[in-house]
Amino acid sequence: MVIDARNVTLSLGSGEARVDILRGVDVAVRKGERVALLGPSGSGKSSLMAVLAGLESASGGEVVVAGQSLRGLSEDALAEARRGRISVVLQAFHLIPTMTALENVAVPLELAGHADPFAAAASELTAVGLGHRLHHYPTQLSGGEQQRVAIARALGPRPALLFADEPTGNLDAATGDTIVELLFGCLAETGATLILITHDRDLAARCDRIITMRDGLIASDTLTDPVAA
Ligand SMILES: Nc1ncnc2c1ncn2[C@@H]1O[C@H](COP(=O)(O)OP(=O)(O)OP(=O)(O)O)[C@@H](O)[C@H]1O
Numbered sequence: 001m002v003i004d005a006r007n008v009t010l011s012l013g014s015g016e017a018r019v020d021i022l023r024g025v026d027v028a029v030r031k032g033e034r035v036a037l038l039g040p041s042g043s044g045k046s047s048l049m050a051v052l053a054g055l056e057s058a059s060g061g062e063v064v065v066a067g068q069s070l071r072g073l074s075e076d077a078l079a080e081a082r083r084g085r086i087s088v089v090l091q092a093f094h095l096i097p098t099m100t101a102l103e104n105v106a107v108p109l110e111l112a113g114h115a116d117p118f119a120a121a122a123s124e125l126t127a128v129g130l131g132h133r134l135h136h137y138p139t140q141l142s143g144g145e146q147q148r149v150a151i152a153r154a155l156g157p158r159p160a161l162l163f164a165d166e167p168t169g170n171l172d173a174a175t176g177d178t179i180v181e182l183l184f185g186c187l188a189e190t191g192a193t194l195i196l197i198t199h200d201r202d203l204a205a206r207c208d209r210i211i212t213m214r215d216g217l218i219a220s221d222t223l224t225d226p227v228a229a
């Protein structure tokens with residue numbers, strides 16, 4: 001199992017302000033599996049992703065990623081565990097505002113020890129249709145362009161495990177289709193595992209498995225029919 005999470009809870013705030021966001025989630029994901037995470041707004045999808053990716057510490061339960069328990073790891077240890085292996089495309093793209101598109105994409109490649117991070121970053125950006133925006137800063141890019149930079153940044157290191165939170169949410173249909181092809185092409189090439197949050201049922205149907213969340217719990221967990229999909 002690439003991900004083995006048991007009885008995961010996440011509660012934030014205290015007293016009156018306490019919110020129980022995840023209320024005991026069990027999920028195990030096999031290597032190479034492509035999992036879509038569906039569910040209504042506020043059901044806990046992004047929160048679950050944050051906990052599985054080690055961006056947020058669970059309040060309770062156990063999260064094991066690639067054989068390593070995330071319990072008690074410092075932020076530095078978590079970042080080290082992710083480096084070059086795990087990429088995350090967040091719902092808000094979290095590009096570094098003082099860096100150009102090219103620099104944003106080059107950073108994780110540089111950290112992963114790539115021989116020529118800027119050339120590789122330029123080619124990743126060209127693949128998402130942004131070869132003409134290499135030297136633009138995030139504020140000079142449209143929402144969909146920023147989203148594509150975030151995707152190029154995530155795919156660059158060819159991670160073994162990719163988390164993506166509504167990666168096509170800001171894209172028009174044609175651009176979204178191109179990005180989805182790029183994403184699934186990259187997965188086919190590397191055999192990477194995908195956890196994909198989406199509201200798009202057609203996109204979810206391309207995955208191997210669909211998990212639906214409701215009120216901080218998993219409501220259903222089913223394999224997709226490869227013939228129907
Ligand atoms: N820092 C926080 N403090 C308190 N509550 C929070 C915090 N972050 C998220 N929540 C609450 O947790 C619940 C789950 O949020 P989450 O972002 O995981 O939902 P989601 O399923 O990703 O929704 P969406 O489809 O709208 O992105 C929401 O009710 C949200 O208001």
Ligand SMILES: [Mg+2]
Nearest residue numbers: 045046091165
């Ligand atoms: Mg969300």
